[in-house]
Amino acid sequence: MTLKQTPLNAVHRAMGAKMVDFGGWDMPVNYGSQIDEHHQVRNDCGMFDVCHMRVVDAKGEGVRAFLRYLLANNADKLTFPGKALYSAMLRPEGGVIDDLIIYFMSEQWFRIVVNAGTADKDIAWMKQQASQHANPLPNTPPVGEGMAALSPSARGGRYVEDLEKGWQLTITSRDDLAMVAVQGPNARSKVWQVIPQTKAATENLQNFQAADCGEYFIARTGYTGEDGFEVMLPKKNVVAFWHELNQAGVKPIGLGARDTLRLEAGMNLYGQDMDETISPLEAGMAWTVDLKSERDFIGKAALLANPPTRKLVGLLLLDRGVLRGHQKVHTTHGEGEITSGSFSPTLEKSIALARVPKEVEIGDTVQVSIRDKMLAAKVVKYPFARNGKGLL
Amino acid sequence: MSNPSNLKYTASHEWIKSEADGTLTIGITEHAQELLGDMVFVEAPAVGRKIKAREEVAVVESVKAAADVYAPVSGEVVAANSELDGAPEKINSDPYGAWIFKIKPDNSADVDTLLDAAAYQAVVDSEAH
Numbered sequence: 001m002t003l004k005q006t007p008l009n010a011v012h013r014a015m016g017a018k019m020v021d022f023g024g025w026d027m028p029v030n031y032g033s034q035i036d037e038h039h040q041v042r043n044d045c046g047m048f049d050v051c052h053m054r055v056v057d058a059k060g061e062g063v064r065a066f067l068r069y070l071l072a073n074n075a076d077k078l079t080f081p082g083k084a085l086y087s088a089m090l091r092p093e094g095g096v097i098d099d100l101i102i103y104f105m106s107e108q109w110f111r112i113v114v115n116a117g118t119a120d121k122d123i124a125w126m127k128q129q130a131s132q133h134a135n136p137l138p139n140t141p142p143v144g145e146g147m148a149a150l151s152p153s154a155r156g157g158r159y160v161e162d163l164e165k166g167w168q169l170t171i172t173s174r175d176d177l178a179m180v181a182v183q184g185p186n187a188r189s190k191v192w193q194v195i196p197q198t199k200a201a202t203e204n205l206q207n208f209q210a211a212d213c214g215e216y217f218i219a220r221t222g223y224t225g226e227d228g229f230e231v232m233l234p235k236k237n238v239v240a241f242w243h244e245l246n247q248a249g250v251k252p253i254g255l256g257a258r259d260t261l262r263l264e265a266g267m268n269l270y271g272q273d274m275d276e277t278i279s280p281l282e283a284g285m286a287w288t289v290d291l292k293s294e295r296d297f298i299g300k301a302a303l304l305a306n307p308p309t310r311k312l313v314g315l316l317l318l319d320r321g322v323l324r325g326h327q328k329v330h331t332t333h334g335e336g337e338i339t340s341g342s343f344s345p346t347l348e349k350s351i352a353l354a355r356v357p358k359e360v361e362i363g364d365t366v367q368v369s370i371r372d373k374m375l376a377a378k379v380v381k382y383p384f385a386r387n388g389k390g391l392l
Numbered sequence: 393m394s395n396p397s398n399l400k401y402t403a404s405h406e407w408i409k410s411e412a413d414g415t416l417t418i419g420i421t422e423h424a425q426e427l428l429g430d431m432v433f434v435e436a437p438a439v440g441r442k443i444k445a446r447e448e449v450a451v452v453e454s455v456k457a458a459a460d461v462y463a464p465v466s467g468e469v470v471a472a473n474s475e476l477d478g479a480p481e482k483i484n485s486d487p488y489g490a491w492i493f494k495i496k497p498d499n500s501a502d503v504d505t506l507l508d509a510a511a512y513q514a515v516v517d518s519e520a521h
Binding site for chain 2: 018029030033034035256260320321322342343371
């Protein structure tokens with residue numbers, strides 16, 4: 001099987017990267033020491049090739065209403081252009097198809113960034129949902145002549161046309177775009193050093209906001225728990241951009257450090273912490289699921305019908321060793337399992353996310369089966385580290 | 393880094409140095425540390441422990457995986473490198489200097505059956521893909 005390559009593949013190799021198969025992609029796991037790379041991001045800044053992730057543009061008159069129905073988090077929280085939202089996209093049975101970020105750029109344009117391994121599946125699902133007839137919302141008044149003159153939101157967010165032709169929108173996979181994440185306390189200033197023409201439009205961006213700067217789409221988002229930007233740009237320009245960042249002193253960071261950084265920051269990894277068989281409520285994602293309003297969304301009924309019996313907690317290993325995915329967790333309320341585990345370079349201890357019976361509490365001591373031994377771990381709140389510092 | 397020619401090796405990526413006093417010093421090779429990545433813990437054996445050839449004697453744990461370190465020959469553990477407790481990364485930066493344990497072999501001739509540098513390189517080459 002030939003692995004997929006990003007436009008930066010040769011550059012990674014030239015920079016001394018150790019390459020690995022990451023979900024069918026030939027990607028750099030480190031350029032030397034992943035622990036050094038981890039500290040580099042927490043203390044200064046580093047850059048990640050995230051070209052394997054997929055940018056999707058949803059455009060048209062029906063896009064906001066569509067996303068309101070498609071996603072577990074409420075697109076109506078996005079009240080001004082540039083605002084972003086993290087959400088799960090659910091199956092009707094309630095399992096997680098993917099986790100993603102949407103950026104509200106205009107009423108007729110939302111940008112969506114999805115995971116690499118699920119991109120094709122996600123886009124096929126979105127297109128399928130978009131082409132179907134919309135079912136009337138609960139409490140939506142019947143549409144009559146007078147109603148047709150009202151704005152979409154007054155009619156419950158649906159056009160008359162929706163009922164006949166499906167949602168009025170197009171969904172486009174932006175295969176022409178590359179993405180580089182620059183993360184760390186000094187990340188934004190380095191980006192401005194390299195592309196100063198974007199500074200005016202981006203220097204006032206708050207966390208989870210984006211700006212479209214023509215050639216560069218810049219979001220103050222990331223997967224590390226540090227400040228920084230995720231920059232989307234034409235694929236043909238990404239090699240030069242990477243080199244310019246490097247020349248400005250930004251070091252390349254591999255997937256090994258990406259994993260320890262996101263785990264310390266308490267951020268889920270799709271495929272490990274949740275998948276299509278797991279409810280977001282059992283994956284620490286309840287805060288992203290908006291069940292408060294009357295809004296119907298795909299998977300809502302299943303979530304309401306199936307209260308969670310498990311929850312995701314943080315674990316801190318008290319003994320020497322490393323917590324790893326799939327290790328069994330023994331608690332006084334029954335067994336659980338580690339979903340993601342690793343060594344935390346910031347805490348110099350091992351940490352993990354684990355799915356355990358919901359009765360388990362912060363502060364409990366549990367036992368983890370590691371290679372024929374039972375090691376003690378403490379149940380802790382997460383995130384474990386953010387903004388350069390450990391939180392435990 | 394090439395495999396030092398004054399050392400012996402095993403197919404499980406240990407290096408062995410014969411000391412003047414008859415003891416053997418053991419660590420893991422450059423190839424092994426490169427495969428495993430950043431080391432975070434070393435579980436060294438207890439001094440005095442009697443071990444058999446190919447028995448698991450120590451564990452090196454990296455961010456990526458835990459790996460057993462095997463006894464190259466039968467004998468008794470006479471020392472463990474306590475420096476690695478606080479600085480396991482020395483195995484990465486200096487694999488042939490960061491020894492893990494020393495043994496007094498039951499039979500001083502056993503070490504002659506181990507691989508030389510060239511034979512070990514052949515093992516490494518056969519693993520390459």
